Amino acid sequence: MENRTFTISVYSENNVGLLNRISGIFLKRHINILSLNVSESEIDNVSRFIIVVETTEKWVKNIVGQIEKQIEVIKAFYHTDEETIYLENALFKIQSNLLFDEKQIQNIIKESQSTIVTVSRDFFVISKSGRRSEIEEVHAKLKPYGIMQFVRSGRISVSKEKMEVSTLLEELKL
Template sequence: MKKTFTVSVFTENSIGMMNRVTIIFTRRHLNIDSITASESEVKGVFRYTIVLRTTRAQVEKVIGQLDKLIDVFKAFVHEDSEVVHQEIALYKIKTASLTNGDVEKVIREHHARILTVDTKFMVIEKTGHVNETQLLFENFKPYGVLEFARSGSVAVTKPMKEFSTYLKELEELNHKQ
């Protein structure tokens, strides 16, 4: 049965790394719903957060292949219940929409905020889950959405040990050998 999984991949920061990571998903004909990359809590270590819908068996095979890549320290898979995740969405809508007060009501109802107001447009920000940002997009459509951009999901894990702890354990094992 297909489910949503969040894959965290910890790597060195090297050129072409994102391509090497994503090609593994492509070869297995898996569609990535979102991908983000940033420095992790460990200096010099990058974190890729990848969200996809697939089966547990498929994602486990991908994790095995990711772990074999040079420059990958470790890859982990998480189900939705094991992570706290959010994304940011930006909406550019016509400033003229502000005149009747309905747009402001929609903004308040969705706990969004206005980032900037210009003579022709305004930019609104919403942080939340994909269904929340999509719902706000649908609510803004009647007012004239000029642009819409959504980041990929960023996530931190709940029960799993931290990556820095994993690195320390590896270091201790290397010293014993």
Template sequence: MDEKQTYTVSIYTENNIGVLNRISAIFQRRHINLESVNVSKSEIKSVSRITLLVQVTEDQIKKIIGQLEKQVEVIKAYYHTDEATIYQESCLFKLSTDLLTENDEIQKVINSSKSRVININKDFFVLEKSGTKEEVEELYHLLDKYGIKQFIRSGRIAITRDEMRVSELLKGN
């Protein structure tokens, strides 16, 4: 039996109402959790790209890609291993401004984590970090002891190491 592993799924779609719902239903019917979801415009005019992160077997992901491509709005779907992609997540932390003025350690955490302050006022400051899920989680654990006021993390964004010829595919249609 195949072993589960993490796959990044890239789905090129028409930008129609309800397409994300129909795509997520394919995973829901199979009791597969979507670990992250990101939707944006793609490199192709009027085509959206949905990027999903899932943990499944290779056999499962092949069947899912087949189901996805049967959807009317789906132009093309791909799956990739972590090794085949360059990926990042972004996150924002809201912390008390007092930490910057009263705690030398917080500046060391900011510098060592390669994060940056993007907003500051008298009550709070906002710290931004981009990196792998592990880097984001490590920073979360470092900052947690200082009292995080708010935290948000994006879904995975990924670009393949190899060329994806979806543009040429569309020109042929």
């Protein structure tokens, strides 16, 4: 089996220490987490972890099974890139004078469908949402002009298929 990119979605109670135990599952198997995002989910009082890894389907099934053994975990799923809709977000902080002195920067912003978040006397901030490759392309184009600060979020995603976690929770309440 060959390595592929998988997005793991974990629905859980919001308890201290769970992230540490989940990351330990990957550590034991020497699998690097490429991206991690934790937020509230569509269900009240339930958190959602989005974890991106590159591994085989055999290993990702094993990992999801181990994650589901954690007491606080309600349900875990894994999907391929083709089965999800996903984005990342990035912020670029650049010297303000370049916005007016370098026309190419304005072209980069326009062509990449980025937005200017704020402009001050000393700097301006550009926001770019999209696939990692799109963000990397904007980064490469802006780098020669000098990026003062750069940050990229972890992947956020939704599955194309319905995930039956809400139904599962309703059944547990009965």
